[in-house]
Amino acid sequence: MKDINEDIAWAKINKDVLKSLESPRKLYWVILAVAIAMISVAVGCEVYQYNMGMGVSNLNNPHVWGLYIATFIFWIGMSHSGTLLSAILHLMHADWRKPIYRFAEAMTTFSLMTAGLFVMVHLGRLWQFYYSLPYPNDRGLWPNFQSPLLWDAMAIFTYLSSSILFLFVGMIPDLAICRDNMHDGWRKKLYTWLSLGWEGTDRQWRNFRITYLTIACFLIPLAVSVHSIVASDFAMSQQPGWHVTSFPPYFVAGALYSGCAAIITLFIILRYTFKFEEYMTLSILKKTVRLTFAIAMIWTYLNAIEFASVWYGHDQPSKDVLIQKATGPYAPFWWGMIFCGSIVPLMLAFKRFQTNIPVLLVTSLLLNLGMWLERWMIVAPTFSHGYYPWTWDHNQWPSWVQWGIVFGSFGWFTLLFMVFCKVFPSVSMYEVKEMVYHRSRATKKLEASGMQAKGAH
Amino acid sequence: MSVTNLLENWSEFRHAHPVGDVPHDPYKWAMSIDLDACTGCNACSVACYAENNLPVVGKEKYAAGHSMHWMRIERYWPVDDTTSLEPATREFPDQGAQFLPMMCQQCEAAPCETVCPVGATNHTPDGLNSQAYNRCVGSRYCSANCPFKVRYFNWYDYPTTENVWPAEMTQQLNPDITLRSKGVMEKCTFCVQRIRAGERSVKNEGRVLKDGEVQTACQQVCPTGAITFGNLIDSESKVHQQWKAQRVELTADEQEKDKEADSGLRGYRILEELRAYPSVMYMERVRESAI
Amino acid sequence: MIDNNFDRRDFLKVLGWGGAAVALTGCGNTSVQDGKETVVSYVEAAAYVAPGISTYFNSTCAQCEAGCSVTGRVREGRVLKLEGNADSVINRGKMCGLGQAGVQHHYNPDRVREPLLRNGDKGETITWEKAYELIAQKLNGVSGDNIDFMTGTISGHLKVLLSNYMDSLASKNHFVYEAISPAVQRAANLKSYGVEMPRFHINKAKVVLSFGADFLGAWVSPVHFSQQYAQFRKGSDGQRGVLVQVESKMTLTGANADRWLVVKPGTEGVLALGVINALGLAGLSLPAAVAAMVKPYDKERVSQETGVSTDHLVKLAAILKERSPSLVLLGSAAEGYAHGSQNAAAINLLNQVLGNVGKTIEAAASVPFPQVAPSLGNSAALRMVNNRLADGQTKVLFTYGVNPVFTAPKETNFAANMAKAGFKVAFAHYLDETALQADLVLPLDSALEDWGTHIAEYQPDGVQISIQQPLMEKLHANTRGMGDVLLTLIKKNRAAEYAAFEDYYAYVRTALLQNKRQFADVGVDDEVFWNDLLSAGLVNVAGTSNKLVAKLASEIKLPAAVDTDAKFPLRLIPSVTASLRDGRHANQPWLQESPDPLTTIVWDSWVEIHPKKAAELGIVEGDIVEVESKNGTVKAQAYLFNGIHPDAVSIPLGRGHDAMGRYAKGFGVNPFAILDRVFDDETGELAMHETLVKISKTGKRVIVVKDEGAAGGNQHGKKIAVNIASDQVELSGEA
Numbered sequence A: 001m002k003d004i005n006e007d008i009a010w011a012k013i014n015k016d017v018l019k020s021l022e023s024p025r026k027l028y029w030v031i032l033a034v035a036i037a038m039i040s041v042a043v044g045c046e047v048y049q050y051n052m053g054m055g056v057s058n059l060n061n062p063h064v065w066g067l068y069i070a071t072f073i074f075w076i077g078m079s080h081s082g083t084l085l086s087a088i089l090h091l092m093h094a095d096w097r098k099p100i101y102r103f104a105e106a107m108t109t110f111s112l113m114t115a116g117l118f119v120m121v122h123l124g125r126l127w128q129f130y131y132s133l134p135y136p137n138d139r140g141l142w143p144n145f146q147s148p149l150l151w152d153a154m155a156i157f158t159y160l161s162s163s164i165l166f167l168f169v170g171m172i173p174d175l176a177i178c179r180d181n182m183h184d185g186w187r188k189k190l191y192t193w194l195s196l197g198w199e200g201t202d203r204q205w206r207n208f209r210i211t212y213l214t215i216a217c218f219l220i221p222l223a224v225s226v227h228s229i230v231a232s233d234f235a236m237s238q239q240p241g242w243h244v245t246s247f248p249p250y251f252v253a254g255a256l257y258s259g260c261a262a263i264i265t266l267f268i269i270l271r272y273t274f275k276f277e278e279y280m281t282l283s284i285l286k287k288t289v290r291l292t293f294a295i296a297m298i299w300t301y302l303n304a305i306e307f308a309s310v311w312y313g314h315d316q317p318s319k320d321v322l323i324q325k326a327t328g329p330y331a332p333f334w335w336g337m338i339f340c341g342s343i344v345p346l347m348l349a350f351k352r353f354q355t356n357i358p359v360l361l362v363t364s365l366l367l368n369l370g371m372w373l374e375r376w377m378i379v380a381p382t383f384s385h386g387y388y389p390w391t392w393d394h395n396q397w398p399s400w401v402q403w404g405i406v407f408g409s410f411g412w413f414t415l416l417f418m419v420f421c422k423v424f425p426s427v428s429m430y431e432v433k434e435m436v437y438h439r440s441r442a443t444k445k446l447e448a449s450g451m452q453a454k455g456a457h
Numbered sequence B: 001m002s003v004t005n006l007l008e009n010w011s012e013f014r015h016a017h018p019v020g021d022v023p024h025d026p027y028k029w030a031m032s033i034d035l036d037a038c039t040g041c042n043a044c045s046v047a048c049y050a051e052n053n054l055p056v057v058g059k060e061k062y063a064a065g066h067s068m069h070w071m072r073i074e075r076y077w078p079v080d081d082t083t084s085l086e087p088a089t090r091e092f093p094d095q096g097a098q099f100l101p102m103m104c105q106q107c108e109a110a111p112c113e114t115v116c117p118v119g120a121t122n123h124t125p126d127g128l129n130s131q132a133y134n135r136c137v138g139s140r141y142c143s144a145n146c147p148f149k150v151r152y153f154n155w156y157d158y159p160t161t162e163n164v165w166p167a168e169m170t171q172q173l174n175p176d177i178t179l180r181s182k183g184v185m186e187k188c189t190f191c192v193q194r195i196r197a198g199e200r201s202v203k204n205e206g207r208v209l210k211d212g213e214v215q216t217a218c219q220q221v222c223p224t225g226a227i228t229f230g231n232l233i234d235s236e237s238k239v240h241q242q243w244k245a246q247r248v249e250l251t252a253d254e255q256e257k258d259k260e261a262d263s264g265l266r267g268y269r270i271l272e273e274l275r276a277y278p279s280v281m282y283m284e285r286v287r288e289s290a291i
Numbered sequence C: 001m002i003d004n005n006f007d008r009r010d011f012l013k014v015l016g017w018g019g020a021a022v023a024l025t026g027c028g029n030t031s032v033q034d035g036k037e038t039v040v041s042y043v044e045a046a047a048y049v050a051p052g053i054s055t056y057f058n059s060t061c062a063q064c065e066a067g068c069s070v071t072g073r074v075r076e077g078r079v080l081k082l083e084g085n086a087d088s089v090i091n092r093g094k095m096c097g098l099g100q101a102g103v104q105h106h107y108n109p110d111r112v113r114e115p116l117l118r119n120g121d122k123g124e125t126i127t128w129e130k131a132y133e134l135i136a137q138k139l140n141g142v143s144g145d146n147i148d149f150m151t152g153t154i155s156g157h158l159k160v161l162l163s164n165y166m167d168s169l170a171s172k173n174h175f176v177y178e179a180i181s182p183a184v185q186r187a188a189n190l191k192s193y194g195v196e197m198p199r200f201h202i203n204k205a206k207v208v209l210s211f212g213a214d215f216l217g218a219w220v221s222p223v224h225f226s227q228q229y230a231q232f233r234k235g236s237d238g239q240r241g242v243l244v245q246v247e248s249k250m251t252l253t254g255a256n257a258d259r260w261l262v263v264k265p266g267t268e269g270v271l272a273l274g275v276i277n278a279l280g281l282a283g284l285s286l287p288a289a290v291a292a293m294v295k296p297y298d299k300e301r302v303s304q305e306t307g308v309s310t311d312h313l314v315k316l317a318a319i320l321k322e323r324s325p326s327l328v329l330l331g332s333a334a335e336g337y338a339h340g341s342q343n344a345a346a347i348n349l350l351n352q353v354l355g356n357v358g359k360t361i362e363a364a365a366s367v368p369f370p371q372v373a374p375s376l377g378n379s380a381a382l383r384m385v386n387n388r389l390a391d392g393q394t395k396v397l398f399t400y401g402v403n404p405v406f407t408a409p410k411e412t413n414f415a416a417n418m419a420k421a422g423f424k425v426a427f428a429h430y431l432d433e434t435a436l437q438a439d440l441v442l443p444l445d446s447a448l449e450d451w452g453t454h455i456a457e458y459q460p461d462g463v464q465i466s467i468q469q470p471l472m473e474k475l476h477a478n479t480r481g482m483g484d485v486l487l488t489l490i491k492k493n494r495a496a497e498y499a500a501f502e503d504y505y506a507y508v509r510t511a512l513l514q515n516k517r518q519f520a521d522v523g524v525d526d527e528v529f530w531n532d533l534l535s536a537g538l539v540n541v542a543g544t545s546n547k548l549v550a551k552l553a554s555e556i557k558l559p560a561a562v563d564t565d566a567k568f569p570l571r572l573i574p575s576v577t578a579s580l581r582d583g584r585h586a587n588q589p590w591l592q593e594s595p596d597p598l599t600t601i602v603w604d605s606w607v608e609i610h611p612k613k614a615a616e617l618g619i620v621e622g623d624i625v626e627v628e629s630k631n632g633t634v635k636a637q638a639y640l641f642n643g644i645h646p647d648a649v650s651i652p653l654g655r656g657h658d659a660m661g662r663y664a665k666g667f668g669v670n671p672f673a674i675l676d677r678v679f680d681d682e683t684g685e686l687a688m689h690e691t692l693v694k695i696s697k698t699g700k701r702v703i704v705v706k707d708e709g710a711a712g713g714n715q716h717g718k719k720i721a722v723n724i725a726s727d728q729v730e731l732s733g734e735a
């Protein structure tokens, strides 16, 4: 299998990556147009909902949360991919991540921005959203620090700002390259401004590495906490099907899982759209796939634990919710989640599929569908079949407004992402260079010692 | 605004009721509902509409689950024998039905309160679960966490919705309470406007309210007197006496009736095991064994 | 609460809108900009009116005939809420849902506001002067025999005025029509007890056996009986009262029974005689004639005919014998057959042999002033009016408080017959079905704007004369009080006699003052008396006390089994619900959205079917089914309901308007329309339960709009609404 060419010239790396800022395939513009169309659907729906009231979403009493919250968790989950690849693997010195971590990190930021929108869209009085922020005010009013929803707001905000910082800091050397290679114009100005006078001096490199490492260390607990806190929205409640102690790790696993699956999807798309075959090699893909498989199994295990603990615990209402999920009106979706989340990834165990692009594209999409269903199945069935039988509502179905906004959110994410890839180097040039450099040195060493090179690890 | 201020406010509205730091004084509002008297007639529910400016949402919205009745009368079919809780499977409901007036239980450890991100729903020193409409951002987390599902969200802007309050009908609205606009949560308040008016009026006389001086609208109308409302810490009050006679404790999570098989008691609280410590005690419907 | 020198009219003026074309309407309707209205500030308000502070005035609920006294909460000149008047012996401070919705009648956006004269298909706005002229003109030369006045139940001084008016027209044709009334029972009571409507002491009974009397829902005086019921449940000397309800379709009262016994429709009388027989066998001494008469009703036969198990029959007799006094009640479900009077006689006989007469059934005081005593409605009146219309005997028809076009079975052709009358005047609050057929529609004040006196048929203690007084200024300039209208009309004929009364208020006031010594000390000053009277909202007089005369029925003829028809195998039970009754208040949204207590359905009609029958017919909840009688069909959603005999289906009355306003029109179906024309053999009352139907699926299905969720009435093992057996509970220690 072909991996990154060790003899590749540094200038070529620059050229190839910088090209992505200039001339992507036509497909790029098509994707952009589709994304904008999707966003307009969501915007239309939101304007309608804002004016009419939340009722048009078809949520009701007591079924007060629906796709918005489910999709919110989904996007939060997505965001973990970036942190996983850029921070965790960075600390673990997993070299192979280098060509793809940048776009993964961008995914983190944009997923969070998308998730944030869902919090807004879901509020009955969106125009008063700032009440939930701890801002100084005359009346000495504070938000309720007991509420997991508040922790959520704060965790997400912190995570978002940190990941933006991380993304930015990691890009500084590349931004300098861009600055140096660009003709005059707004881009040049932008890069000049953003690259903060990077010259590549030793001192700069040393400070850079320390800063980058520090943020990475900071980001990892944040990532774990952010989804644990999202899990707390449910686990801290008193509702059957929600107050599950294992929810925080379960949510984190689910998050990493959907993040990895999304990386595979975007990897494939970017690789094609920006002609990154040279850098986004199949060997990297394979590693990502294996990682995904491992996480899928962890998720499956945690899922099983949850079911088992509900089943063997003596809490009848929780058990009823579980039975309801498996047999009630949500059953197709619930089984769909099991299928997509636990059965489909078994494909990834087979070597021949681990580099099969069409299969991987479909599989990764299915995995994410499964992960989206998982979130929906966490949120909705508890409302349909909670503690109080009189209010059970098994007919609740999201209206087109909810679907429209969920649909549009994918457009929004895509738009942000695609614009990013066009404006910023989505493959880290300096790190690819480092990687190539280290590898060729290692190979040379091996050659010198008379042993055969065996591809990079 | 300061952190001191924050902490002070905090302790002000976050008492650990009912077993915590500050005892209720001089009021702890509570209810008891005698299911043997309640006939399921719905008069209380209508009274609540009249008193609390509840919107009539119409057929379509009712069908969508958007009704706003703070007091709902639930109708159950009785269980086969008194020890079983399974529904009857008989051909005819020859033991009649079971009616249950259900509204906010004004839980002392209210699950709805802790989760509200903005503190729009919180506990008053006199033991009410209060709802500050102006503060509510409409996250609906409170409803999600209410075990009884008695919170009603304004899915639409009812005051401006066609045929909810057409011109003349607005004149019926009770000026003592606001109309709720779209996006806020609402629920039974134990007719707090009546409580506050009562408290104010006796304050001038330098005394506390006596039993019966404040009635909730549902209590006042109920033809069978099934609903008793009053001050639980006033030993003269009927509600106090009823709770006492049924040996129901506000701070307990298991009542005498549950502990003792032949207690002869019929007072209980719904979903007691969740430890929300509701302020509403129900008394079981009695069924003649000789027929 | 109310000052001396209180003058009501002045009071309304001082509120600041007196004499204004648009009345007191708070902030909403007064236009300041164009200067047409005079705005008078609260600076001039009377001492007892404080902005922001409510004032309470007593009046009378006009939503049904029970005559509950109400207290209206008034603030800034607007009535906000009706509550019960604690001093009323009828309702003792309590109300039903229907009564509370009175404010929605008053503020209803669909009220008629101007006199309307038919012009082709349209109503043309005219003035009241023109309307009066027109009436005079149309009456001119018409013989009194050809003038009919159709009203609902009417009492008090309005009745006096009306009968005097009819007198002045030389007409005897005042017909009092109530589509739903205990008319058969009245006749049966008269025979059994010597009075039409005795007093029932549910609270004194240890056992109540009710044959379809929905006394907690819509029967006679539900708020009063609900209070009695509460006492009955608490019991005297610690023994809780036991309620057994016998009927073919569960009513609200049935739902509250300790034992609900479903009977084959129409066999209530058989069961009653069977119980008498069983009582005799259990050792109760029966008069020989009675014993002989009930002898054939052995438990096997009765069980076979009624469907009530012998076991229950024996238990029922045992408990009735053991726990005395008891009370047997008779409701519309038992009355509604061709042999309704016979059923009623059998049920009354049971009361008599149980010795309840004089204990739990007593004579009511009779109203000492017959002129103001209520004229009670029945459905025979409809038949008479309809026949007269069909025969062309009626040339001028007045309607007030009735909506016969809606409540008459289609088969009577009432609407078409009505068209034959040359001139039809409807006194109306809404443009209801009958008003739409009229030539002249005259808009009336709401009950909260008008004066009046009311005496209810059912009097629990003495005689209560309930006073109706305006709780606020009129909402609409051109509505009139019915009393004022009658006064104006009668003045055309008897000007001199009525000249002293400027308006109905003056008339009522004078009338009550004249009789002052009946109600108060003679020495009391007129003003003081009047103000006290208005303040109390009612006055109680002892009435003439009576004793019941128990006359045992000598012969009761009951059909062996009720006829069935192969073509129409099911019986239709048109059920009377507490909030909608005969449909006259269907345009009040609180009532439409108030869930039916048993099915929890809102805003629509439904067809109750027993699940067994439904399974037979392949019907599931929400199927739109067609219910067909000989006289027509209605289509409505099916609701599967255990509380109905499998050979019957039930549709609630009151919905299915195709006029009357936005909250009534188009919601549900009207089962009145398809009723068969079968009458009680003795009284000629429409036998409401005699309609035979068949039922078929239309193939359409809807989701039933109801409060009950997916779990139905199932608590799924949770301890939510719990019951306890009477032998496991100690009631005596309760507070």
Ligand code: SF4
Residues within 6 Å of the ligand: B037, B038, B039, B040, B041, B042, B043, B044, B045, B073, B101, B221, B222, B223, B224, B225, B226, B227
């Ligand atoms: S008014 Fe009283 S009797 Fe009627 S439903 Fe309400 S609590 Fe029950």
Ligand code: SF4
Residues within 6 Å of the ligand: B103, B104, B105, B106, B107, B110, B111, B112, B113, B129, B145, B146, B147, B148, B149, B150, B151, B187, B276
């Ligand atoms: S019943 Fe529900 S809304 Fe009311 S206090 Fe308890 S948790 Fe809150």
Ligand code: SF4
Residues within 6 Å of the ligand: B115, B116, B117, B118, B119, B120, B121, B135, B136, B137, B138, B139, B140, B141, B142, B143, B184, B185
């Ligand atoms: S809906 Fe309002 S009261 Fe309820 S949790 Fe959200 S902000 Fe708080």
Ligand code: SF4
Residues within 6 Å of the ligand: B047, B048, B051, B052, B070, B071, B103, B187, B188, B189, B190, B191, B192, B216, B217, B218, B219
């Ligand atoms: S206490 Fe007041 S707010 Fe609560 S249900 Fe009764 S009437 Fe409504």
Ligand code: SF4
Residues within 6 Å of the ligand: C061, C062, C063, C064, C065, C066, C067, C068, C091, C094, C095, C096, C097, C098, C099, C100, C221, C222, C223
């Ligand atoms: S029973 Fe009749 S009179 Fe009494 S409150 Fe109800 S509607 Fe009014």
